[in-house]
Amino acid sequence: MGGVGWRRLGSKLRQRWGWESRLRARGFSSAPAAPPPPHMESVGFIGLGNMGSHMARNLVRAGYRVSVHDINEDAMNKFSDDGIPTKRSPLEVSESSDVVITMLPSSAHVLDVYSGGNGLLGNGGHLGPWLYIDSSTVDPQTSRTISTDMSRCSLKERKGYDLPSYRITI
Secondary structure, eight states, X not given: OOOOOHHHHHHHHHHHHTHHHHHHHTTOSSSOOOOOOGGGSEEEEEOOSTTHHHHHHHHHHTTOEEEEEOSOHHHHHHHHHTTOOBOSSHHHHHHTOSEEEEOOSSHHHHHHHHHSTTOTTTTTTEXXXXXXXXXXXXXXXXXXXXXXXXXTOEXXXXXXXXXXXXXXXX
C-alpha cells in the first residue's frame, strides 16, 4: 500500500491554510511564551493530582506566580521543595491570587473546596480573585450549585479590565 506522505500533506496544509501561524498565535509552538497579562499574574491552583500537578508546573514555566494547595501533603511538599508557595487552605489560595483554578477528582471534593469551612467562598461573601476556573470531573448539578453560591458573593476589589463578556449556561 502506497503511503500518502503525511508529513508532506501536513506541511502543504499548514502552508495552504496558514495553520502554522494560527497555532503560533494561539501559543501552540515552541516559541517563548508572552509574559502573563498583569491582571492574571498570580494564579492559585488547587488539586495537585495526576493532571493538576502538571498544569500547575506549566503555569510556573510560563511565568505566572503560582501558589498551590492540596489535601495530600506529599504533593504539596514536591512544590514547596521547588520554591513554589503552598497554602494551608483553599481560602488562603484565593486571598493571594488573581485567578483560581481547581482540578479535583469528584463532586464532593469540589463542594468542599468551594463551600467548605476554609473554602474559596468562605470570605464573608466576598470573592478575592476575579476569575475561578473549575476543571474538575464533576456532574452538572455540582457546577450549578457552585455557580449559585458564587452569584451570592461580591468582588472584594473591583478591577477595571476590558474583557469580552461571555454567558455560559450549564
